Amino acid sequence: MSFTILIPARLASTRLPDKPLADIAGLPMVVRVAQRAAQSHASQVVVATDNERIEAACQAHGVACVMTRADHPTGSDRLAEACELLGLEGDDAVVNVQGDEPLIDPHLIDACAAQLTQRPDCVVSTAAHPIEDPAHFGNPNVVKVVTDAQGRALYFSRAPIPWWRDAPMAGQPADGADTPLRHIGIYGYRAGFLRRFPQLAVSPLERLESLEQLRVLWHGERIAVHITPHAPGAGVDTPEDLARVRALFGA
Numbered sequence: 001m002s003f004t005i006l007i008p009a010r011l012a013s014t015r016l017p018d019k020p021l022a023d024i025a026g027l028p029m030v031v032r033v034a035q036r037a038a039q040s041h042a043s044q045v046v047v048a049t050d051n052e053r054i055e056a057a058c059q060a061h062g063v064a065c066v067m068t069r070a071d072h073p074t075g076s077d078r079l080a081e082a083c084e085l086l087g088l089e090g091d092d093a094v095v096n097v098q099g100d101e102p103l104i105d106p107h108l109i110d111a112c113a114a115q116l117t118q119r120p121d122c123v124v125s126t127a128a129h130p131i132e133d134p135a136h137f138g139n140p141n142v143v144k145v146v147t148d149a150q151g152r153a154l155y156f157s158r159a160p161i162p163w164w165r166d167a168p169m170a171g172q173p174a175d176g177a178d179t180p181l182r183h184i185g186i187y188g189y190r191a192g193f194l195r196r197f198p199q200l201a202v203s204p205l206e207r208l209e210s211l212e213q214l215r216v217l218w219h220g221e222r223i224a225v226h227i228t229p230h231a232p233g234a235g236v237d238t239p240e241d242l243a244r245v246r247a248l249f250g251a
Contacts, residue, residue, distance in 0.1 A: 001041065001093070001110075001114060001118050001186070002043045002044060002093070003035045003041075003094065003095055003113040003115060003116075004042060004043060004044050004045075004046065004088060004092070004093070004095070004098075005038075005040065005042040005044070005046065005094075005095050005097050005109065006046055006047075006048050006079050006082050006083075006094055006096055006097070007030065007033055007034060007045070007047045007048065007096075007097050007098070007099050008047075008048050008049070008051050008075045008078045008082075008096070008098070008099060009030045009038065009047050009048070009049045009051075009099035010049065010050060010051065010054075010111050011051050011053070011054070011202055011212055012125060012170050013046075013100075013121050013237075014236050014239055015239075016236065016238060016239060016241075016242060018072075019099075019100060019102065020049075020051075020054050020057075021053060021054065021057055021102075022097050022147065022242055023164065024102060024237070024242075024246055024249050025246065025249040025250060026243060027061065027074075028054075028057045028061075029102055029236065029242075030047055030054060030057065030058065030063075030099050031061045031098070032056065032061055032102040032249075033058060033098075033099055033100070033101055033102050033104065034047060034058070034063040035063075035098060036101075036103070036104050036106065037091055037104060037106065037109060038228070038235065039098050040106035040107075040109040040110050041110050041113075042095065042111075042113070043134045044062045044064060045063070045064065046065065046066055046082065047063055047064065047065040047066075047087065048065075048066050048068050048078050048079060048081070048082035048098070048218070049065060049066075049067065049068065050067065050068050050069060050070040050078070052067075055067060064240050066082050066085045066086065068081045068085070069081060069200075073163065074198070074212060075096070075123055076194070076197055076198060076212060077198045079094070079096055079157060079189075079194055080194055080195050080197060080198050081195075083191045083195050083196055084195060085196055085235055088191035088195075089192050089195065090190070090191060090192045091116075091188065091189050091190050091192065092190070092191040092192075093116045093117070093188060093189075093191070093195055094188065094189045094190075094191050095109055095112050095113050095187070095188045095189075096186065096187045096188075096189065098185060098235060099128060099148065100235045100236045100237065101232075101233070101236075102233075102245055102249075103232070103235075103245065103248070104186070104233065105223065105232055105233065105235065108127060108184070108186060108228060108232060109186070110227075111127065111187050111189040111228065112126065112127055112187070112226055113125075114226075115188060115224040115225075115226050116188050116189075116190060118152075118222070118224075118244060119152075119222075119224040120221055121152075122152060122221075122222040122223060122224040122230065123189065123190045123193035123216070123221045123222065123223075124187060124188065124189055124190075124221065124223040124224070125188035125189075125203050125223065125224040125225070125226065126145075126153070126184065126185075126186060126187050126213070126215070126224075126225055126226070127143050127183075127184040127186055127225065127226045127227070127228055127232075128147075128181040128182060128183050128184055128185065128223040128225050128226075128228075129181065129182055129184060129218065129225055129227065129228050129229065129231050129232075130179040130180070130181060130182075130227075130229070131179065131180045131181065131182045132210060136182060137160045137180050138160050140158040140159070140189070141240070142158075142182055142239025143156055143157070143158060143182070143183040143185075143211060144156070144159070144161050144180055144181060144182060144183065145157075145180070145181050145182075145183040145225060146160075146161065146162050147181070147225050147227075151224060151225055151227070152222050152223060152224055152225065153213075153217065153222075153223040153224075153225050154214055154215075154217075155214075155217070156209070156210070156211050157209060157211075157213055158209055158210075159245070160180070162177055162180065171249045178182035181225075181227065182231070184194075184228070184231075184232055185235075186232075187213075188199035193221065197210070197215070197216075197242060200219050201215075201219075203215045203218030203219070204216075204218075205218055206218065212214075223226070231234065238248070
């Protein structure tokens with residue numbers, strides 16, 4: 001299995017300014033993410049950015065980087081340009097790892113890539129894990145996913161799905177059947193689809209839920225879902241998140 005990891009990185013975060021360059025035990029966060037991603041079986045790990053400071057940080061630490069346009073409306077648009085710059089096309093496999101995930105599990109990356117090899121009927125892959133905390137089931141910031149019998153995504157939502165009609169306050173059957181799944185924000189793509197994804201019309205459901213992956217389903221494409229038993233390491237969105245991750249790295 002050969003695949004490329006793309007890490008989009010911008011300095012646009014409002015909650016944590018200059019987030020990709022935040023120091024974690026002596027290295028910029030984006031470099032930490034790239035190093036962690038390189039522990040997977042990817043053939044290459046490349047940061048896609050529009051900022052010269054991020055490019056310089058990558059170059060200083062031996063991380064491959066491509067410069068993309070600054071006017072991309074979404075991360076997917078940036079990834080599509082990166083595929084073009086790298087000459088990736090057709091069934092070439094690409095895994096999108098977010099630039100604020102220094103604790104990303106390399107095995108999860110490999111599993112996401114493997115879905116594309118194992119599921120020729122799917123153009124995108126992603127991951128999910130069982131929801132154990134009932135509070136997360138009702139939290140709109142926790143995205144849920146339901147799948148079909150073949151492990152393909154049927155729908156993603158911020159609402160609590162699937163809804164157990166006979167005991168709605170419980171959230172799920174007492175025997176654990178049909179345990180709700182929390183979506184994990186990692187994606188694998190066939191490069192050919194990723195390059196044409198930005199040209200697809202934004203779907204009404206995507207606007208309602210503010211979930212870009214619904215555009216894929218709206219246009220009749222399929223998403224394979226790898227289910228892992230454990231929640232991944234949390235990303236870095238706030239100064240408090242950064243302090244927690246620094247502590248884990250002994251900084």
